[in-house]
Amino acid sequence: MFIFILPVIMGCEYQTDEIYNRKVNPDVSPPDIQVIDLNIISDTLYVYGSVTIRFKFTAGNLEVKKVSFLIDGEEKGVVFSDGGSFNLSLSNQRPGIHDLSVRIYTTTGSGSLAEEFDAESYTENRTWKLVYLPQGYNLEISSSTEDGLLHLHWNRYLSSDLKEYIVYKRNSSFAYSEIYRTRLNEYIDSAYVGEDAEYAIKVVTDDNPEYAQNWFRINSDVIQMSLNMNSSGQYIVNWTKPRYYNAIDTIILWQGLADNSNSVHRAMTTTNPNDTVFKVLSGKFGDKMSFYIRLVPHNSAFENSPQGNLLGHITGYLGFSYDKDENWTLLPADNDGFIYFDCFKINRYSLSQLKLISELKYQIKNCSGCLSSAVSSSNTGKYLSNFVYCDETLLFSNTEDLSTYSLHNINNITGPSYHSLSLADNGTALFHSSQGGYDLYNLVSSSRIGHYNSDYDYQTVQRIAPDGSYFTICTDSLKMIKVSDSSFSEMWKIKYLKDYLRFYEFNPFNPDEIYFWEGSRLEVRSCNDLSVISSIHLSDLYLLNIDYKNNEFLSYNSGHLLVRSLNDGSVKYDIPVNFDPHYWYFACILVNHTIVSAKGVMYFLQ
Amino acid sequence: MGSGMATFTMSDLKEYNDDIFPEFDAKLVSDFPPFLYFQPRLKFTWLRFSFGVEYTYLSTGSRISAKDYSGEYLFDMMVHSNNAGIVLGWELMRQKKGRMIAAMKGGFAYSGLKIKYYLELQNSVISEISNNLTALLYFFEPCLEYSYFVLPKISLSLHAGYYFDIGDKPFKTDFTLTNPENRNGVGPDWKGFRIGVGLNYAINQRL
Numbered sequence: 001m002f003i004f005i006l007p008v009i010m011g012c013e014y015q016t017d018e019i020y021n022r023k024v025n026p027d028v029s030p031p032d033i034q035v036i037d038l039n040i041i042s043d044t045l046y047v048y049g050s051v052t053i054r055f056k057f058t059a060g061n062l063e064v065k066k067v068s069f070l071i072d073g074e075e076k077g078v079v080f081s082d083g084g085s086f087n088l089s090l091s092n093q094r095p096g097i098h099d100l101s102v103r104i105y106t107t108t109g110s111g112s113l114a115e116e117f118d119a120e121s122y123t124e125n126r127t128w129k130l131v132y133l134p135q136g137y138n139l140e141i142s143s144s145t146e147d148g149l150l151h152l153h154w155n156r157y158l159s160s161d162l163k164e165y166i167v168y169k170r171n172s173s174f175a176y177s178e179i180y181r182t183r184l185n186e187y188i189d190s191a192y193v194g195e196d197a198e199y200a201i202k203v204v205t206d207d208n209p210e211y212a213q214n215w216f217r218i219n220s221d222v223i224q225m226s227l228n229m230n231s232s233g234q235y236i237v238n239w240t241k242p243r244y245y246n247a248i249d250t251i252i253l254w255q256g257l258a259d260n261s262n263s264v265h266r267a268m269t270t271t272n273p274n275d276t277v278f279k280v281l282s283g284k285f286g287d288k289m290s291f292y293i294r295l296v297p298h299n300s301a302f303e304n305s306p307q308g309n310l311l312g313h314i315t316g317y318l319g320f321s322y323d324k325d326e327n328w329t330l331l332p333a334d335n336d337g338f339i340y341f342d343c344f345k346i347n348r349y350s351l352s353q354l355k356l357i358s359e360l361k362y363q364i365k366n367c368s369g370c371l372s373s374a375v376s377s378s379n380t381g382k383y384l385s386n387f388v389y390c391d392e393t394l395l396f397s398n399t400e401d402l403s404t405y406s407l408h409n410i411n412n413i414t415g416p417s418y419h420s421l422s423l424a425d426n427g428t429a430l431f432h433s434s435q436g437g438y439d440l441y442n443l444v445s446s447s448r449i450g451h452y453n454s455d456y457d458y459q460t461v462q463r464i465a466p467d468g469s470y471f472t473i474c475t476d477s478l479k480m481i482k483v484s485d486s487s488f489s490e491m492w493k494i495k496y497l498k499d500y501l502r503f504y505e506f507n508p509f510n511p512d513e514i515y516f517w518e519g520s521r522l523e524v525r526s527c528n529d530l531s532v533i534s535s536i537h538l539s540d541l542y543l544l545n546i547d548y549k550n551n552e553f554l555s556y557n558s559g560h561l562l563v564r565s566l567n568d569g570s571v572k573y574d575i576p577v578n579f580d581p582h583y584w585y586f587a588c589i590l591v592n593h594t595i596v597s598a599k600g601v602m603y604f605l606q
Numbered sequence: 607m608g609s610g611m612a613t614f615t616m617s618d619l620k621e622y623n624d625d626i627f628p629e630f631d632a633k634l635v636s637d638f639p640p641f642l643y644f645q646p647r648l649k650f651t652w653l654r655f656s657f658g659v660e661y662t663y664l665s666t667g668s669r670i671s672a673k674d675y676s677g678e679y680l681f682d683m684m685v686h687s688n689n690a691g692i693v694l695g696w697e698l699m700r701q702k703k704g705r706m707i708a709a710m711k712g713g714f715a716y717s718g719l720k721i722k723y724y725l726e727l728q729n730s731v732i733s734e735i736s737n738n739l740t741a742l743l744y745f746f747e748p749c750l751e752y753s754y755f756v757l758p759k760i761s762l763s764l765h766a767g768y769y770f771d772i773g774d775k776p777f778k779t780d781f782t783l784t785n786p787e788n789r790n791g792v793g794p795d796w797k798g799f800r801i802g803v804g805l806n807y808a809i810n811q812r813l
């Protein structure tokens with residue numbers, strides 16, 4: 001009986017079918033989702049490998065349950081929060097364009113079970129174009145000048161996780177100081193006036209304070225300066241307008257003698273960057289003067305520089321510049337200019353044209369010697385000659401056009417060694433002969449005129465008349481030799497210690513006259529009989545040269561270059577100088593109312 | 607043959623329900639309520655002393671429920687017990703047709719627990735999990751019984767007692783049921799009143 005009863009008993013096991021029906025509201029309206037924070041700011045998102053997306057959404061009185069991130073419809077991750085960040089890695093994606101979706105899930109507000117279990121929600125999609133750039137980001141910096149200010153540019157970090165760029169600048173202690181933070185890929189340094197500068201840019205992303213960094217060096221923007229003389233005889237310093245003019249507070253020009261730092265003083269101060277000219281108020285012709293430009297920037301938070309940055313410098317000689325180099329050897333040339341030369345170049349400068357009209361570069365292969373070590377010019381400067389040691393030839397040229405030069409082998413006359421020659425305006429040259437005495441040779445016709453036997457002295461200073469009809473030999477005495485065809489006759493001979501003969505030369509425009517100056521009187525004598533034709537008092541230290549055509553000469557005395565009248569010795573121009581023209585490297589010559597200095601500058605008398 | 611109503615303590619299982627109660631709006635619609643028990647037995651009587659064997663089937667259960675348009679959530683724990691034991695009785699009072707007996711029952715209780723978790727959302731069954739666990743306990747039950755012979759061999763009886771579990775064994779299957787909060791084992795707790803009636807047939811005894 002028990003066996004029959006047991007199933008009945010167990011069939012009466014406790015059961016319940018009671019159900020709790022919840023009260024919910026299925027008819028709710030969609031939420032209005034607001035973006036509180038989202039670091040995707042453009043329609044296209046650029047990603048270098050991975051990007052951290054930072055977000056924060058609200059949905060009114062509903063709750064944002066989760067945010068999912070999808071690429072090309074495939075979910076890449078979910079954040080169960082209304083805000084935060086998500087690192088989106090694209091390492092397995094192909095490079096190029098993709099669709100990025102951010103799907104926002106909110107509660108519905110119905111209170112249903114499905115909502116409780118996230119099986120019911122409102123969703124809203126936000127989509128962007130995503131460009132995957134697997135090659136990464138290389139920070140490259142450049143600069144430009146705009147509106148007188150330095151602009152630094154760098155390639156934009158395209159990814160949306162950019163937090164900011166930090167700009168650093170190297171200070172005077174060679175340490176980098178932070179000067180700016182920005183989200184733009186540009187920085188304008190309003191305190192940069194052109195000095196040497198080094199900047200560093202650092203790219204800061206949401207999760208990497210040093211995602212990328214690079215350095216950029218700017219070499220100083222040197223202000224080009226020039227020193228010259230204007231038509232009014234004023235010495236002028238010009239400079240180029242500073243490139244970064246809008247960053248400049250003050251421009252200071254300093255001036256001083258190049259070899260005397262104690263003389264440096266502030267010559268000009270201006271706040272106008274358009275001021276680019278300074279008239280030199282203190283200084284003498286031929287002074288080697290230095291000028292410095294310092295630019296004081298506007299005050300900046302970075303580093304103030306009240307003394308300014310030295311950005312311009314020029315050292316030159318006061319005067320009208322005919323060549324930027326110096327220490328030239330000078331010779332007058334045919335009254336319209338002069339010849340100046342150094343080792344490898346002979347230049348012909350025209351005073352009427354104020355420019356170089358001819359130059360000769362004569363360089364011999366494997367020759368280290370100077371081209372122009374023994375240069376002579378004819379009486380008026382019509383011709384010049386130059387012995388070229390390396391090939392032992394004599395270069396002869398008209399000074400009007402140096403390209404017309406000719407080369408002469410005179411070894412059979414002078415032997416392998418050469419000393420000096422005198423050159424006449426008709427092309428006749430007077431040589432020391434290797435056989436003793438002197439030879440006359442016409443370099444225009446390349447013909448030997450004759451040989452004159454005489455004692456020979458290395459210190460002999462000979463002169464030749466412009467037509468070649470006379471020449472002098474000065475050893476322990478001064479002899480005048482007359483040339484007739486190929487015969488020579490001694491006209492006179494005077495005992496004359498050459499140390500006392502401080503200046504003598506033939507009148508280039510009158511071959512029968514010769515000028516003598518022994519220190520106290522400048523005399524014009526006849527070549528025939530040495531009789532004094534005229535005489536003026538001259539007791540200056542040096543007689544530098546005579547400009548016969550303009551009837552004036554240049555002398556020096558006690559810190560003054562004196563241009564005197566050849567008629568009476570009166571001073572026509574007095575030019576104070578700080579140099580002694582007796583030294584070859586300070587030499588001066590007078591040519592056509594112009595004093596030409598070996599330092600590359602000229603002084604116009606008119 | 608007897609049957610009656612039993613109350614149950616089920617303290618572990620109730621605590622378990624508390625601890626797993628969902629955070630959303632749900633309700634404990636059934637919490638181990640009193641329920642019928644069934645009790646066949648066979649008893650020998652000698653003078654005032656009686657001795658017998660007895661089987662009892664107990665069951666009760668609980669349900670956490672939530673339901674709306676979007677789905678249904680259920681968490682059921684149906685528990686039953688097959689008890690087998692002996693009964694020792696002592697006749698306290700004898701009337702013409704009536705008997706008052708004090709008895710003590712004891713034996714083992716083999717309990718079964720069926721846990722069912724069910725989740726249906728948007729017309730899809732998301733989860734439906736069932737587990738059957740068992741536990742073996744011992745029990746004793748002091749009781750009073752009054753029987754009245756309505757016929758020479760047939761009597762009706764009233765029965766009242768209190769059931770005690772002995773032991774603290776948790777439900778087990780291939781795992782042991784533990785409380786998620788305190789990690790204690792969760793076992794049956796059939797403790798409670800037993801009030802019932804019986805229909806008895808005397809094989810070899812007559813009034």
